[in-house]
Amino acid sequence: MSDTKTDTPKKLFIKTYGCQMNVYDSERMAESLEGYVQTDTAEDADMILLNTCHIREKAAEKVYSELGRLKPLKDLKPDLKIGVAGCVAQAEGAEIMRRQPAVDLVVGPQSYHRLPQMEARLREGKTALDTDFPEEDKFAHLKGRTGARRAPAAFLTVQEGCDKFCAFCVVPYTRGAEVSRPAERVLREAQELVERGVREVTLLGQNVNAYHGDMTLAQLIRALGKIDGLERIRYTTSHPNDMDDDLIAAHADTPKLMPYLHLPVQSGSDRILKRMNRSHTAESYLRLIERIREVRPDIMMSGDFIVGFPEETEADFQATMDLVEQVNYGYAYSFKYSTRPGTPAASRAQVDPAEADERLQRLQALITRQQRAIQESMVGRDLSVLVEKAGRNAGQMLGKSEYLHSVHIDNSTAQIGDVVPVRITRAMTNSLTAREL
Ligand code: SAH
Ligand code: SF4
Ligand code: F3S
Numbered sequence: 001m002s003d004t005k006t007d008t009p010k011k012l013f014i015k016t017y018g019c020q021m022n023v024y025d026s027e028r029m030a031e032s033l034e035g036y037v038q039t040d041t042a043e044d045a046d047m048i049l050l051n052t053c054h055i056r057e058k059a060a061e062k063v064y065s066e067l068g069r070l071k072p073l074k075d076l077k078p079d080l081k082i083g084v085a086g087c088v089a090q091a092e093g094a095e096i097m098r099r100q101p102a103v104d105l106v107v108g109p110q111s112y113h114r115l116p117q118m119e120a121r122l123r124e125g126k127t128a129l130d131t132d133f134p135e136e137d138k139f140a141h142l143k144g145r146t147g148a149r150r151a152p153a154a155f156l157t158v159q160e161g162c163d164k165f166c167a168f169c170v171v172p173y174t175r176g177a178e179v180s181r182p183a184e185r186v187l188r189e190a191q192e193l194v195e196r197g198v199r200e201v202t203l204l205g206q207n208v209n210a211y212h213g214d215m216t217l218a219q220l221i222r223a224l225g226k227i228d229g230l231e232r233i234r235y236t237t238s239h240p241n242d243m244d245d246d247l248i249a250a251h252a253d254t255p256k257l258m259p260y261l262h263l264p265v266q267s268g269s270d271r272i273l274k275r276m277n278r279s280h281t282a283e284s285y286l287r288l289i290e291r292i293r294e295v296r297p298d299i300m301m302s303g304d305f306i307v308g309f310p311e312e313t314e315a316d317f318q319a320t321m322d323l324v325e326q327v328n329y330g331y332a333y334s335f336k337y338s339t340r341p342g343t344p345a346a347s348r349a350q351v352d353p354a355e356a357d358e359r360l361q362r363l364q365a366l367i368t369r370q371q372r373a374i375q376e377s378m379v380g381r382d383l384s385v386l387v388e389k390a391g392r393n394a395g396q397m398l399g400k401s402e403y404l405h406s407v408h409i410d411n412s413t414a415q416i417g418d419v420v421p422v423r424i425t426r427a428m429t430n431s432l433t434a435r436e437l
Contacts, residue, residue, distance in 0.1 A: 018053025113141035159205030180213035264304035268323030308356025
């Protein structure tokens with residue numbers, strides 16, 4: 001029975017939650033599963049993979065409700081395989097199969113290179129579970145970036161894991177210890193991506209600026225800058241303590257490095273920063289931004305904030321508001337503190353949820369005001385846009401500015417993958433409109 005359709009590729013549906021690293025990992029998993037082609041509907045899939053996120057309670061719970069929705073598909077089609085990958089897989093392991101018996105496969109982020117063997121087990125009618133932190137380097141065992149032409153902007157993981165142990169965060173437990181990939185392999189992968197039409201890479205790491213794979217991140221960025229056809233380089237996410245002088249200098253001396261920096265601070269209160277185990281102060285963060293702006297005055301700053309961390313008082317929160325006022329962010333992401341099992345902050349005195357909600361709203365209003373003002377200040381300015389796709393209106397193309405704003409170019413003659421000079425004509429809530437120069 002099972003030897004029918006051996007030549008027809010099976011269909012793989014992957015749903016990705018969480019951060020950019022999961023987006024990258026989903027691509028690598030799809031590439032590693034030979035004999036499958038990707039589909040964008042769960043209904044016609046032979047295998048469904050949920051690539052999950054454990055960062056906040058809501059993110060983790062989403063996975064179980066999605067699995068509940070998928071179960072009827074399996075009742076209709078008993079050969080359907082359902083797998084859970086990502087940080088919930090790492091954190092909950094076999095518990096996932098207990099809570100939802102329709103799940104056949106659970107794989108943690110450090111074991112993706114073992115996916116083909118795990119899939120073979122499923123074909124024998126068995127289940128597969130792997131949440132090891134294996135000795136071998138998973139990237140060395142994943143296939144190269146062969147295959148079809150790709151979108152002009154791509155992610156490229158250079159570092160994974162975290163040794164910082166912020167008191168609220170699950171990442172050191174779900175992604176494991178910091179590991180950097182050898183520079184030569186990163187350079188080869190970037191070259192493979194460029195050969196498939198990629199013009200911009202965003203280097204990824206949970207602490208990307210702690211990269212130490214026989215080069216520093218600054219040296220790696222300069223080496224990537226020498227690849228013909230690669231026009232733009234970005235990196236995320238950085239930790240303030242790992243922002244060294246040479247990386248700051250790279251923002252001045254490497255034209256392909258884009259003037260955008262995501263540098264989470266979490267809080268503006270030194271008392272809370274200490275309780276968070278962040279090992280920097282509000283003042284040292286502000287001084288760091290000053291130094292970056294000295295060499296690159298136009299750099300677009302982005303950040304992450306947590307409000308309602310245990311023991312946060314109104315005065316602590318006010319210090320966060322003051323810090324935001326001083327930095328003037330182009331982008332900022334703010335979250336209400338979510339208790340994560342097994343983290344040090346989980347057992348501390350929690351802030352009243354209504355109070356935390358109210359603070360979150362005040363912070364988000366301030367951030368929105370800053371973002372709008374910066375968007376509006378772009379009108380009349382000349383920027384460059386990497387064209388990523390056709391817009392909704394005829395003749396319109398859509399892409400990203402060097403500062404990561406979404407830009408609609410009207411009456412464009414540009415092709416996907418071109419980097420074109422434009423003048424900004426209008427600012428809208430989430431994007432800019434421009435004409436070609
Ligand atoms: N490695 C990155 C990002 C980690 S997760 C860094 O160090 O900055 C992305 C963001 O989620 C964090 O910056 C933080 O703002 C938020 N976050 C992490 N754990 C959280 C929690 N328990 N509750 C609410 N937000 C959280
Ligand atoms: Fe989490 Fe802190 Fe590590 Fe970022 S630096 S991943 S917030 S523990
Ligand atoms: Fe989520 Fe894991 Fe990324 S917890 S934010 S998917 S590292």
